[in-house]
Amino acid sequence: MRADPRRRVPRTDTLLADPELAAASARLGRELVKTAVAQVQQRIRDGALAPADAVPAVLSGLSATASSLRPVLNATGVLVHTNLGRAPLSPAALEAVVAAGATTDVELDLVTGRRGPRGEAAIAALLTAVPAAEAALVVNNCAAALALTATALGGELVIARGELVEIGDGFRIPELLEATGARLREVGTTNRVTLADYRAALSEQTGAVLKVHPSNFVVRGFTRSVPVAELAAGLAGSGVPLVADVGSGLLRPHPVLPDEPDLQTTLADGADLVLASGDKLLGGPQAGLVLGRAELAQRLRRHPLYRAFRVDKTTLAALEATLRGPLPPVQQMLAADVAGLRRRARGLAARLAAAGLDAVAVDSEARVGGGGAPEHPLPSAAVSLPAEFAAPLRAGTPPVVGYLAGDRTLLDLRSLRTEDDEALAAAVLEVAIRCR
Template sequence: MSSKNNPINYAQLPAVDHLLKLAEDVHAPLALKTHVARQFLENLRLQLKPDSTLTRSQVESEYLLNLDQILNPIRPVINATGVILHTGLGRAAYSAGMVKRLVEMLSDAYVNLELDLATGQRGNRNDHLRPWLQALTNAENGILVNNNAAAVLLALNTLANRKQVVISRGQLVEIGGSFRIPEILKKAGAKLVEVGTTNRTHLNDFRSAISSKTGLLLWVHTSNYRIEGFTKEVGLAELVELGKEFNLPVMADLGSGALVDIGEYGLRREPLVSEVVKTGVDVVTFSVDKLLGGPQGGVIAGKNTWINRIEKNHLLRALRSDKTQIILTLEALKNYHDPATETPFYRDISISLETLHRRAHAIVQAINPNELKIEICETPGQVGSGAAPTDSFQSVALKLKHNRKSTKSLAAALRQASIPVLGYINEDRVFLDLRTVRTHQDDLLMRILRDLN
C-alpha cells in the first residue's frame, strides 16, 4: 500500500468502512457518518483528476472536517460587521440572563406550556405573555406567533379573507427573502386595492376606493426604507377615523416594533407600538427579534374583538410559537426594566467611541503588526434587519491589509478561523468594527490576528 503522503488515484480512494473507522469516536449516529462518507467519496470521484496531488492523509482529514461541519453547522462567530441586528447572524443577540433562564427551564425538564396549574385543565399558551404585551403596548390584548410574516398573514386572513384590502401604493414594501406585502395579501385570501402614488397618497384616495367589498384598511410602516422630498402620506390616526366612518377595521404593520424611544440612543425616532395603539388602530403587528431584542417571533396586538377572532382562526395552529420562543420572549420583555444595560441591542448602541478606541488600541498593541498592517479608524455602523434604514452611527474599526494576502483572501482566512470572524471589505481593506464584537471576544480576536500576522 502506498504511503499516506503519496498522491493517490481513483482506485486508491479509501473505502466507506475505513472512513467510518476513523470516525468511530465521533459522537453521531452511524447512519449520518455513513451518509457523509458515501457522499464525500462520490464527490471526490467526480473531482479527482489524473494529475491530482491529493494524498490519502488529506482525504482522511477532509472527511473528518466535512463530518464536523455537518455535525456543527451553526457555530458561534465574531460579528465585526458593525451591523447590530444582522439577519445572517441571527438578528438580535440574547442577553446572558435570557439564555440562563432558558437552560434552567428546559434542561431535561417539562413546563406548563398549555396547562392551567390552578384548575388542572388545559390552558392557553398565549396567556403567559398576554399581560406583558398588554402592559408594554397598551393594547387590550396580544399574542405571539412564529414571526412577523406569520403575524401579518394570520391577521389579514382573519380580518379580510375574500375581501378587499386598501393600502397606499407607497407602502407596498418588500423585505429580505422577497417577502412582499402584495404576495402575503394574496396568500391570506385577500384582494389588494392600491391607492395613491409611490410618493403621494391622500385620504380621499382611500375614501374613493372603499366599496361594499372592502374588508380592511391597511397601513404599513416603511421601516426598511425612506421616501423623502415631494411626499404625502395618510397618517394612521386619519385612517382610523375613516375606518370608523365606514365601520371598517384598520390594521398597522410596524415591522421592527420599538417599545422604547430609539431617538434617545441617537437614532431617528421610530413610532412606538404604544403610540400606534393609542391612535385607535384595531390590530398592530411587529417583530420580536429586531428592536425588541428577543427570539424569532411576531406579535399581534390590538382590540379584544379582533384578537379573539384571530385566536379562533385554525391557521394559528400552523403559525403558533413554541415553548422556547415564549420563554425567550418573556425574558426579553423582563429586560425592559432597564433596556440600556439588559438588552444587548440598546447596550451596543450606547457604547462610547472612547471605549471602542481604547479596546482598538489594546488589540493593536498586543499584536505588534508585521505582515498584517492595522490602522484604527472611525467608521459608520448600522442597525440592520430593515430597522432605522437611513440611520448610521459612528463606530471604531480595525482596518486590515496583509502583505502576502489579497483583501478577499484575508477576509476568507478570518472566516475560516477557529471562531469565524465576519467583517466587511471597503477601500480594498478588511474592516473589523468593534461595536458588535463582544468585549470578552477581544482576547480571542487578538489571537486570531496574531496567527495571521
C-alpha cells in the first residue's frame, strides 16, 4: 500500500521553528511567513516540490519587506511614471523617511518643551527654493491643494473652458471643483480665451480666477490663451486672487523643458497662489504644494479642511531632504547626457550579446510623463531585445518594465539610474536562462 503523501509534508510548527524562518518571522511577521509555509506545503502535496526543499522554497517566496510593494526597474523611458509611483526618492530623502519613521520632534519645540509648528523646516526649504513666495503649505496631493483652495476662497471660480481638463483615471478638474461646492464660471471657447473674457466674468460673487495648466495635452492651430503675467495685470485692483495650478512641480525654468511652467516664474509674473505636485518634476514625495501670498496661504491653513489634507511626518521629511539634498533622480534623468546614455546602451547590449542574446543598442525617445511636457520627447538610448522578453522581465526579481516597439522589447535607460545597469543586465540574463 502506498504511504499517504500527506505524511511527507513537513509540519507547520516544525517549519516555523527553523532558525531561518524564525528570523524571517521576526522581521516580517509570523502570519506572513505562515502563509508562505502553507503555500509551500501545498506544492509538496501536489508533488511539485520535494519535502527537503521546503525551507528554501518558503524563503524564496517571501518579500524583502512586510509590504507587498516591490521595487521595480523603470525602463519605460517615462521619467515620472504614475503606475510606478511617479518620482523615485533620492537616497537623502529615503534616509530622511527612515529617520522620521521613529519618534520625532515633528510638532515639538525641544528647547521650550512646548508644541512647535508642524513642518516648519520643510516650509522653510520650499520658500528658499521659490523666493517669489511669501508663504507655503503642504497637503497630500495637488488635487487636495486645489480642493482646499476652492473651498477656502469660496464663491464663483472663473476658469477658461479650454482648461477644464481631465487627467488620469477619469479624474476631471471641474468635477473636483464642483464637489467642493464652488460654482464655475466658464469663459472663452475650447480653443480661445481673451483677457476681456475674464474681466467680463468678474462680479461680487467671484472668489478667484483659476488658471489650470493643460499638462497632458496640447491644442494647436487657431488658439489663444492668456499668460499669467497678462492676466495678473488685467486683474490688478479688482481684489480677485489669481490662482495658477501649474501641476508638475518644476521649481524654476529648465533648459530641457522651455515651455513647462515653473513655480518661481509663475509667482513672479503675478499669480497670487500657485499649486503643484511634489512627486513629479520636483522629484520628491507625493504632496500638494501651495505657495504665494501670505494672507491667502493663512486663509487656507486656518480652514477646517486643511486638517483633513495634512501630510504626515515622513512626507515632510522626504520633501525637506529633496529640497535641501543632492539632485533627486528625476532631475538627474532630465539632465542626462545623450552621449552617455548611448555609451551605457552599447555597453549593456555588448554584454548581453556576448552571452548569446539578440541584444542591440538603439536610439529612442523618452518622456517626462506624469502629466508634464506631453509633446516634448527627450532623446534617449535603449537596449533592444526580442518581444518575448517583455512579460518574463516583468515577472522577474526585480521586475523590469520596458515597452514594446513593433517586434522588439525596448529597455530605455533615461528612466534608469546608472547604478541600476548592473541589476538590469542580471535580470535580463536570468530571464534568458529561464527561457532556454
